[in-house]
Amino acid sequence: MSITKMARAQVQALTPYQSARRIGGQGHIWLNANEAADSGEYQLDCARLNRYPECQPPQVINRYAGYAGVTAEQVLVSRGGDEGIELLIRTFCEPGRDQILICTPTYGMYAISAETNGVGIIDVPLRDDRQPDFDGIIKQLDNVKLVFLCSPNNPTGDLVDKTGLLRLLEAAKERALVVVDEAYIEFCPESTQAGLLADYPQLVLIRTLSKAFGLAGIRCGFTLANPEVIGLLIKVIAPYPIPEPVAQIAAQALSDSGLATMRARVAEINALKATLAGQLRQNAQVKEVFAPNGNYLLVRFTPGSDVFARMGKAGIILRDFASKPGLSDCIRITIGNSAEMDAVLQILQQEQ
Template identity: 85%
Template sequence: MSLTQLARAQVQALTPYQSARRIGGQGHIWLNANEAADSGSFSLDCSRLNRYPECQPPAVINGYAAYAGVAPEQVLVSRGGDEGIELLIRTFCEPGRDSIIICTPTYGMYAISAETNGVGIIDVPLKASRQPDFDGIIDRLGEAKLVFLCSPNNPTGDLVEQSSLIRLLEAARGRALVVVDEAYIEFCPEHSQAGLLADYPELVLIRTLSKAFGLAGIRCGFTLANPEVVQLLLKVIAPYPIPEPVAQIAAQALSEDGLARMRARVAEINRLKAELAGQLAGHAQVKDVFAPNGNYLLVRFTPGSAVFDRMSRAGIILRDFSGKPGLADCIRITIGQQAEMDAVLAVLQQEQ
C-alpha cells in the first residue's frame, strides 16, 4: 500500500500553493515573489539561544502596536501573515461544516489553508471593476465564518473601497469575521483600514514584515484584531512561534531607525514603480497596466506568453498569472532595483 493512502483525503487531493520558490526558474534577476531588493543590517544577541523564546515577545508586540496605531492586546505575531490566515481558519471554522468566502483572483493561500483544514470555499469573484462583489458576499454571509479580502489585492493591486467594506462589516455583525489582508499597505498607508478596528469587532487585518520591511526571510507577520479574537487565536497558535533571532530582528525593524529605513525603501520602490508604469503604458505590446498600489505591477501584454518567454531567456524571472480567471496574458513584475527595471524594459524593447 502506498504511504500516500495514509494521508487525509483532502491532502491527497490537494494541489499545493505554487510559491515563487516552488515554481523556481533559472535566471539572475528575480522579480517573481514581490520581495524587496534589500533587507538592511541587523545585530543578534546569542546569549539567550539556549532558552525557548516567548510566545508573543513584548518588544515586538509593543513595537508593532505603536507603529500600527493600535493597542498591544489587539496584536498577535506569527510566522508570516500566512500563519495568521491559517490560525483564523483553524480557530473559527469547523472542518467539514464551515466555509470561507474568497474573491478571485486573489492570494492563493486563503483557499489552500481552507482546503488543508477541511473547510469549504465559496468563491464570489471580483466584479469587472476588480472590486469585490459586496452584494454577492453579503448574500452568502450565512454560509461562511470568514470573508477574506486583499487590499491592495495580490495580484491586481486594487484597493477595497472603505464605504463598501463598512457596509459589509455592518452586515457581518455577530455572523462572520471580515479579514482584510494588508500585506502591501505600506506602499499606500493612507488606505489602511486600521482606523475601523475600534468600531467593528468583526474586522481583522493581516500584516507582514516581508514586503516593505524587506524581511521575507525571517517569516514574521501580524494579525490585528479585537482583543477577544486575539485571545482565541492564542489558544491555537504553537507555543513558540517566533524564534529568538526573528524577534530581535523584528524589534529592530520596528524601531525609529528601522521604520525610517522602511519608509525610505517604500519611497524608492514607489518612484521606480511610477516610472515603470509610465514607460509600459505607451508600449505597443502592453494592453493594460493594473492598479499600482503594491510593490509590483500586473501587466497585460499582447501576447503575454511570448513576453514571459523572452524575459525568461534573458534571465529575468517574472510571475505568470495568465491561467487565473480574467487575467489572460497577465504577468506580475516585482519592483526591484533601478538596474533590474532597466533590464526588463531593455528586453521589452528588443525585437521579437
C-alpha cells in the same frame, strides 16, 4: 497499503500552493515573489539562544502596536501573515462543516489553508471593475465564517472600496469575520483599515514584515483584531512560534531607525514603480497596466506568453498569471532596483 493512502483525503487531493520558490526558474534577476531588493543590516545577540523564546515577544508586540496605531492587546505576531490566515481558519471553522469566502483572482493561500483544514470555499469573483461583489458577499454571510479580502489585492493591486467594506462590516455583525489582508499596505499607508478596528470587532487585518520591511526571509507577520479574537488565536498558535533571532530582527526593524529605513525603501520603490508604469504604458506590447498600489505591477501584454518567454530567456524571472480568471496575458513584475527595472524595459524594447 501505500503510505499516501494513509493520509487525510483532503491532503491526498490537495495541490500545494505554487509559491515563487516552488515554481523556480533559471535566471539572475528575480522579480516573481514581490520581495524587496534589500533587507538592511541587523545585529544578533546569541546570549539567549539556549532558551525557548517568548510566545509573543513583548518588545515586538509593543513596537508593532505603536507603529500600527493599535493597542498591544490587538496584536498577534506569527510566522508570516500566512500563519495568521491559517490560525483564523483553524480557530473559527469546523472541518467538514464550515466555509470561508474568497474573491478571485486573489492571494492563493486563503484557499490552500481552507482545503488543508477540511474547510469549504465559496468564491464570489471580483466584479469587472475588480472590486469585491459586496452584494454577492452579503448574500453568503450566513454560509461562511470568514470573508477574505486583500487590499491592495495580490495580484491586481486594487484597493478595497471603503464604502463597500463598511456596508459589509455592518452586515457581518455577529455573523462572520471580515479579514482584510494588508500585506502591501506600507506602499499606500493612507488606505489602511486599521482605524475601523475600534468600531468593528468583526474586522481582522493581516500584516507582514516580508514586503516593505524587506524581511521575507525571517517569516514574521501580524494579525490585528479586537482582544477577544486575539485571545482565541493565542489558544491555537504553537507555543514557540517566533524564534529568538526573528524577534530580535523584528524589534530592530520596528525601532525608529528601522521604520525610517522602511519608509525610505517604500519611497524608492514607489518612485521606480511610477516610472516603470509610465514607460510600460507607452510600449506597444502593453494592453493594460493594473492598479499600482503594491510593490509590483500586474501588466497585460500582447501576447503575454511571448513576453514571459523572452524575459525568461534573458534571465529575468517574472510571475505569469495568464491561467487565472480574467487575467489572460497578465504578468506580475516585482519592483526591484533601478538596474533590474532597466533590464525589464530593455528586453521589451528589443525587436521581437
